[in-house]
Amino acid sequence: MNDSPAPGAEIAAAHDTAQALRREIARVMVGQDEVIDQVLVALFAAGHVLVEGVPGLGKTLLVRALARTFDGRFARIQFTPDLMPSDITGHALYDMKAQTFKIRRGPVFTHLLLADEINRAPAKTQAALLEVMQEQQVTIEGQALPMDRPFMTLATQNPIEQEGTYPLPEAQLDRFLLKVLIDYPGADEEAELVARVTSGQVGDGLNVSAVSPVVDAETITRLQATCARVQVDRKVLEYAVAIVQKTRNWPGITVGAGPRGGIALVRAARAAALLNGHDFVTPDDIKQMAAPALRHRLVLSPEMEIEGQTADTVLAAVLESVEAPRT
Amino acid sequence: MTAEVRPRLNWEAVDLGFAMARRWWPRLALAWTLTALPALVAAALLLPDHPWWALALVWWGKPLYERGPLHVLSRALFGHLPPAGELARALPGLLWRQALGALTVFRPDPARSFNRPVAQLEGGSARDRGARLRTLQRTAHGAATALTLACLAFELILWAGLLALAWLLAPGGVLGLESGSLLDELSATARGWIMVLAAWGAMAAVAPFYVAGGFALYLNRRSRLEGWDLELAFRRLAARVAHLRRPAAVVLAAALVLPLSPVPAQADELHLLPPAEARQIIGEVLADPVFGGTETVPGWYPRKRAGGAEKEPGGEVDLDWLARLLRALAGAGDILGRVAELLMWLGAAVVAGLLVIWILRHLPRGGWGLKSRREGGADAAPRTLAGLDVRPESLPEDPAAAARALWQAGRAREALSLLYRAALAALVARHGLRLPASATEGDCLRAVRAMAGRLGADTADFFAALTRLWQAAAYAHREPAPADMETTCGDWPHHFGGGP
Numbered sequence: 022m023n024d025s026p027a028p029g030a031e032i033a034a035a036h037d038t039a040q041a042l043r044r045e046i047a048r049v050m051v052g053q054d055e056v057i058d059q060v061l062v063a064l065f066a067a068g069h070v071l072v073e074g075v076p077g078l079g080k081t082l083l084v085r086a087l088a089r090t091f092d093g094r095f096a097r098i099q100f101t102p103d104l105m106p107s108d109i110t111g112h113a114l115y116d117m118k119a120q121t122f123k124i125r126r127g128p129v130f131t132h133l134l135l136a137d138e139i140n141r142a143p144a145k146t147q148a149a150l151l152e153v154m155q156e157q158q159v160t161i162e163g164q165a166l167p168m169d170r171p172f173m174t175l176a177t178q179n180p181i182e183q184e185g186t187y188p189l190p191e192a193q194l195d196r197f198l199l200k201v202l203i204d205y206p207g208a209d210e211e212a213e214l215v216a217r218v219t220s221g222q223v224g225d226g227l228n229v230s231a232v233s234p235v236v237d238a239e240t241i242t243r244l245q246a247t248c249a250r251v252q253v254d255r256k257v258l259e260y261a262v263a264i265v266q267k268t269r270n271w272p273g274i275t276v277g278a279g280p281r282g283g284i285a286l287v288r289a290a291r292a293a294a295l296l297n298g299h300d301f302v303t304p305d306d307i308k309q310m311a312a313p314a315l316r317h318r319l320v321l322s323p324e325m326e327i328e329g330q331t332a333d334t335v336l337a338a339v340l341e342s343v344e345a346p347r348t
Numbered sequence: 349m350t351a352e353v354r355p356r357l358n359w360e361a362v363d364l365g366f367a368m369a370r371r372w373w374p375r376l377a378l379a380w381t382l383t384a385l386p387a388l389v390a391a392a393l394l395l396p397d398h399p400w401w402a403l404a405l406v407w408w409g410k411p412l413y414e415r416g417p418l419h420v421l422s423r424a425l426f427g428h429l430p431p432a433g434e435l436a437r438a439l440p441g442l443l444w445r446q447a448l449g450a451l452t453v454f455r456p457d458p459a460r461s462f463n464r465p466v467a468q469l470e471g472g473s474a475r476d477r478g479a480r481l482r483t484l485q486r487t488a489h490g491a492a493t494a495l496t497l498a499c500l501a502f503e504l505i506l507w508a509g510l511l512a513l514a515w516l517l518a519p520g521g522v523l524g525l526e527s528g529s530l531l532d533e534l535s536a537t538a539r540g541w542i543m544v545l546a547a548w549g550a551m552a553a554v555a556p557f558y559v560a561g562g563f564a565l566y567l568n569r570r571s572r573l574e575g576w577d578l579e580l581a582f583r584r585l586a587a588r589v590a591h592l593r594r595p596a597a598v599v600l601a602a603a604l605v606l607p608l609s610p611v612p613a614q615a616d617e618l619h620l621l622p623p624a625e626a627r628q629i630i631g632e633v634l635a636d637p638v639f640g641g642t643e644t645v646p647g648w649y650p651r652k653r654a655g656g657a658e659k660e661p662g663g664e665v666d667l668d669w670l671a672r673l674l675r676a677l678a679g680a681g682d683i684l685g686r687v688a689e690l691l692m693w694l695g696a697a698v699v700a701g702l703l704v705i706w707i708l709r710h711l712p713r714g715g716w717g718l719k720s721r722r723e724g725g726a727d728a729a730p731r732t733l734a735g736l737d738v739r740p741e742s743l744p745e746d747p748a749a750a751a752r753a754l755w756q757a758g759r760a761r762e763a764l765s766l767l768y769r770a771a772l773a774a775l776v777a778r779h780g781l782r783l784p785a786s787a788t789e790g791d792c793l794r795a796v797r798a799m800a801g802r803l804g805a806d807t808a809d810f811f812a813a814l815t816r817l818w819q820a821a822a823y824a825h826r827e828p829a830p831a832d833m834e835t836t837c838g839d840w841p842h843h844f845g846g847g848p
Contacts, residue, residue, distance in 0.1 A: 254823040257823055299819075300824065301826075303788030303789060303819050304788040308791075340786060345787060
């Protein structure tokens, strides 16, 4: 499966880096440790994240803090119904003086892209962004422009206010590695958060100055390479596939996860293993990443939705029914 | 006479009853309400907190409320619809007669609507009534029972319909989909009373039809059995004739009847006949097919025990016993006894079946006898865990020594597998650890840490270290360090030792 397993020292270094990133982000992002972990997993696995949560839970803060930890560039696009594909990717402009077309790059040319409320833009615009995510390049006027590495999109969705939105089609949801649910912090953590934001600060602007860069973009790219070499035993791989297959014939799930779901699950589990500090994937890593990696790839049957079941509760039942690998 | 009385099929008769009920509906409903409403109020006052008991009480009194409507029907049939005042005066007398029997022994009677007219309208002693009922019921009992069942079904449907209507029309909320309906905010007792009221309404709606149906069945049965319709026709004729002038009537009757029939003349002669001759003529008349013949009706009658009718052992072929048996069967004992016996056996079979099911369900999973005893307290313990066989039988006596031997033979992975498995088996067997088949190593470790208080912190730590070694060997294909292996094998008996 793996050509050359990553040496222990490299893994240890990667783990240290991951811990440092986690620590730095946690300085400004209080009470969302699981969200931070999952976003880091997506970063290491070179995937994209769909974040779902009500407004005001620090999604922008998270992205800005993450960008700052590796001194990366950060761009934010607020999706609106009149947003055009060229507003994202860029366009060609005729230069009168030089009498040539000049290409103006869009905001997508960055390291971390926050696509805020992605479901507010029409399908055409969504598709443009999702294409960039998949191809890692933009074609303008027949000219292919590669994206900078690392490139990661964090798209957000609001679970309430569904009016006037364009829900992402299943095929496009599939392109996100993880779907992260962001929820309100606990009472203590929220008090801590309010204290931090209000003390010695003018206005309520986001203050990420507490975050100091720990690595550079180059290191992140190397980390991604290391992550790709984390060892996956055949049995563990089969376990992941068994989970994905079980979602296809589970009562209460109309459409299960496709093969891309299994791929995402193993990729995410690799990064999770790295984050947990070992150089091999265990069934626990698979289990841990099953919900974020698969929850947006399932279509629940109407009965289950009427009963108030969510993809997470159904997935928990699926995991409960799949036997852990035999060795 | 307000209804045409003639022999009908039973179902047609019930239909006639329903037509009567429709015709005199207000008065019948009033007669029912005059007794049933006070009963409902009394029950409500008596049991304000127990609507269902109150409903049961009201329901139990149903035979009493049906007497008023029957009274109205019996009068209305002859053209006199009793006004409310007269009805109210008649009711007390109607209610008390035979009330105790109606509410106790005869309450479950399925042919109540048919039997009541016999008691209420014909009177007579209890013994005569019994004999008469048996005669009347011979062909009408089934129809009367069916009528009762049909009316019961209608009552239930109406009840459910009224309730659904109440819940649908109550402000706020949609039936079954969201709470917040006005009715949902009521207390359970108040909701119970709404249901009782609906039930009472359903009973009130159905009762006149029920009573009238039974009454019509009764009329029909009498017409068939006794030619009551003919009797009524003669009475009508007599009444009409009485209106006419006497002489004219006699002349007319003579003119009509005399040339047609010799009967009046014969009647004069018969008065003079001696008894012996008369008996002979009676015999001739009875034998005439026009008068009617005998009819064989098979049925169940009490068995007459013939003394000394034992079977003959050996002997020649004798079909007498068969004839006796058939006769005994044909006249076999009262149906009630048979039915009761059958029910008793059925009940016994059901009880025995339930007992067997209960025993099977409460038996230890392992089965019977020795095997289940050997498995002892761990009867429901998992056999496999995370794909590992953790049954005590599958493990060697001394896992640590066996693991050490495997390790020295260069099979470190199997050695660690054995140690990990044996540790889990010990936890399962001795500490009641319960884990599903989907439990991963991490799940096991969490469960063990949760039991650290019972196991001791160092055992939990040892298990954690063992898990790490095992995971590295299984999923990273990494050989454990000899020192680690040495300490693990050495410490294992200390934590999980002695074999399970």
